[in-house]
Amino acid sequence: MEYIIETHDITKKYNDFTAVNSINLKVPKNSVYGVLGPNGAGKTTLISMLCTILYPTSGTATVNGYDIVKNPKDVRKSIGVVFQSRSLDDILTGREHLEMHASLYGVPSEVRKERIEEVLDLIALGEKADQYVKTYSGGMKRRLEIGRGLIHHPEVLILDEPTLGLDPQTRESIWKYVNELNKKEDITVLMTTHYMEEADKLCDEVAIMNLGNIITADSPINLKRELKADTITIRVDKADKFIQEAEKLDFIKEIFRIDSEIKLMVERGENLVAEVVNFANNNKIFVNSIELEHPNLEDVFIKYTGTTIADGG
Amino acid sequence: MAELEGIYTIWLRETKRYIRYRSRILTSVVTPLLWLLIFGTGLGSVIRFGGIPGGYKAFIYPGIIGQTILFTAVFSGVSVIIDRQYGFLKEILVAPITRPSIVFGKALGISTGSLIQGVILLFLSFVVGVQMTPLIFVASIGLIILISIGLAGLGLLIASFTDSMEGFNLIMSFIVLPMFLLSGALFPVIGLPSVLQAAVYLDPLTYGVDALRQVILGHGALPLYLSTIVVALFAVATILASAYLFSKREQELM
Numbered sequence: 334m335e336y337i338i339e340t341h342d343i344t345k346k347y348n349d350f351t352a353v354n355s356i357n358l359k360v361p362k363n364s365v366y367g368v369l370g371p372n373g374a375g376k377t378t379l380i381s382m383l384c385t386i387l388y389p390t391s392g393t394a395t396v397n398g399y400d401i402v403k404n405p406k407d408v409r410k411s412i413g414v415v416f417q418s419r420s421l422d423d424i425l426t427g428r429e430h431l432e433m434h435a436s437l438y439g440v441p442s443e444v445r446k447e448r449i450e451e452v453l454d455l456i457a458l459g460e461k462a463d464q465y466v467k468t469y470s471g472g473m474k475r476r477l478e479i480g481r482g483l484i485h486h487p488e489v490l491i492l493d494e495p496t497l498g499l500d501p502q503t504r505e506s507i508w509k510y511v512n513e514l515n516k517k518e519d520i521t522v523l524m525t526t527h528y529m530e531e532a533d534k535l536c537d538e539v540a541i542m543n544l545g546n547i548i549t550a551d552s553p554i555n556l557k558r559e560l561k562a563d564t565i566t567i568r569v570d571k572a573d574k575f576i577q578e579a580e581k582l583d584f585i586k587e588i589f590r591i592d593s594e595i596k597l598m599v600e601r602g603e604n605l606v607a608e609v610v611n612f613a614n615n616n617k618i619f620v621n622s623i624e625l626e627h628p629n630l631e632d633v634f635i636k637y638t639g640t641t642i643a644d645g646g
Numbered sequence: 647m648a649e650l651e652g653i654y655t656i657w658l659r660e661t662k663r664y665i666r667y668r669s670r671i672l673t674s675v676v677t678p679l680l681w682l683l684i685f686g687t688g689l690g691s692v693i694r695f696g697g698i699p700g701g702y703k704a705f706i707y708p709g710i711i712g713q714t715i716l717f718t719a720v721f722s723g724v725s726v727i728i729d730r731q732y733g734f735l736k737e738i739l740v741a742p743i744t745r746p747s748i749v750f751g752k753a754l755g756i757s758t759g760s761l762i763q764g765v766i767l768l769f770l771s772f773v774v775g776v777q778m779t780p781l782i783f784v785a786s787i788g789l790i791i792l793i794s795i796g797l798a799g800l801g802l803l804i805a806s807f808t809d810s811m812e813g814f815n816l817i818m819s820f821i822v823l824p825m826f827l828l829s830g831a832l833f834p835v836i837g838l839p840s841v842l843q844a845a846v847y848l849d850p851l852t853y854g855v856d857a858l859r860q861v862i863l864g865h866g867a868l869p870l871y872l873s874t875i876v877v878a879l880f881a882v883a884t885i886l887a888s889a890y891l892f893s894k895r896e897q898e899l900m
């Protein structure tokens with residue numbers, strides 16, 4: 334596997350307080366990589382070091398093969414950054430922001446116009462593109478910032494809490510956008526979030542971060558699988574009989590009954606749904622419905638930290 | 647090449663900002679006019695000011711041009727603090743251009759804004775009864791550019807040390823106002839008590855005002871070449887110092 338970002342014991346201390354504690358991350362090329370953690374976990378601090386605006390106290394990292402301490406300029410050329418806090422100028426138009434960015438990053442003037450049109454198309458600002466940014470909604474500002482980060486065709490797009498404070502609809506559209514971008518272009522996306530759902534839907538790999546440490550990192554599916562607790566929810570015509578028989582099956586760890594629903598706690602539920610249905614049929618029990626639920630990342634976070642993400646940090 | 651383009655881009659943004667805040671341009675022309683018309687006429691009527699056609703009003707005219715540049719340039723430089731608060735500075739600092747380029751671009755942009763104001767004031771010379779010739783006009787523009795670059799550098803220097811606009815009033819009271827009052831904009835700098843005299847000559851704006859007065863009125867306390875050299879050295883020094891500080895303190899600027 335080729336990694337486009339690698340950190341080596343990267344650490345940031347503010348006086349005695351360790352905001353990022355000796356982290357080793359490996360971000361595969363062309364993936365969407367998420368850093369998930371509660372407020373104050375150190376996500377922004379980590380990202381700031383990767384985009385060279387904050388020096389690590391110790392350790393280092395490479396981005397696109399360049400060392401963030403020794404070659405900050407090459408790192409900056411390789412990345413597009415969307416900061417957590419807004420970084421737009423109210424008195425410029427959307428298009429002017431894109432033009433400015435293109436020339437700051439040395440996009441050749443022949444392709445500049447085309448790139449800007451391309452990005453404007455993508456972020457769908459419409460007529461607003463030529464109005465002052467102060468007239469934009471929060472979602473439009475965010476889309477502009479993301480679009481701006483793409484103008485120079487970076488290898489890595491870094492998004493710090495891209496959907497914070499946006500309504501669900503805008504959030505979904507940004508997810509869709511990031512997803513398509515990652516599929517269409519040769520681009521790696523590194524993003525931070527404290528929304529479980531966002532990490533789950535968007536990311537190929539997720540690192541869970543808490544109190545400056547990476548607790549674990551894997552694909553969302555594997556992280557959840559580690560919990561070994563899928564839930565199969567089944568409705569049958571003879572519930573009592575089903576429970577009685579099902580207790581003999583050793584792949585079922587626990588059985589709960591909630592009204593007419595029976596919940597079976599299992600590992601790797603996707604392989605077992607068919608088996609459960611067959612088992613019911615063999616026992617002449619009719620299955621009305623069956624449903625498989627994986628645990629969500631929230632459960633993963635709880636397992637590792639003992640708190641929910643909202644209370645964490 | 648890339649650096650030049652970066653400097654140009656920063657300059658362009660700074661200039662757009664200046665032009666789009668129309669109220670700022672308006673106040674920056676009205677304020678000096680008030681000084682000239684009210685203060686100049688008022689004080690001019692009680693003191694005898696021989697030797698200069700147009701009297702006291704004409705005498706302070708170059709000084710008021712200097713004052714306008716001072717306020718505009720220093721505060722535009724300090725506006726980096728606002729850029730930082732609104733987060734826009736991050737977009738610039740994370741771009742692959744060197745910190746000195748950012749400083750040069752800013753200083754040139756600020757100088758452009760000051761120049762616009764200076765030119766408007768030069769066109770208003772008839773208000774105070776000063777004769778404007780093309781030569782005086784061009785020479786004044788050259789001086790205005792030099793003076794404003796130095797003062798922009800000073801503003802940027804202050805900004806690299808100041809965290810928030812809370813320091814704004816301090817800057818006003820301890821730097822900008824003393825610089826204005828000591829510059830000889832409002833009084834001749836010859837024959838002052840020695841402590842005041844020394845303070846006057848420590849003020850870089852004194853040399854700018856004196857050079858402008860020499861060019862516009864043919865009247866100055868120092869030889870023109872000398873005051874011009876001091877103005878130029880001041881510009882080089884503040885720009886180099888702020889370029890250095892922006893590179894050194896880039897972390898704190900975030």
Ligand SMILES: Nc1ncnc2c1ncn2[C@@H]1O[C@H](COP(=O)(O)OP(=O)(O)OP(=O)(O)O)[C@@H](O)[C@H]1O
Pocket residue numbers: 347350352370371372373374375376377378379417527
């Ligand atoms: N300049 C600073 N000086 C001192 N402490 C800081 C500074 N910046 C951040 N911290 C501390 O470092 C820790 C990590 O902050 P960071 O902003 O990286 O968190 P985060 O994971 O991005 O949180 P959020 O989800 O709220 O954005 C916090 O406890 C914060 O208080």
Ligand SMILES: [Mg+2]
Pocket residue numbers: 376377378417493494
């Ligand atoms: Mg953050």
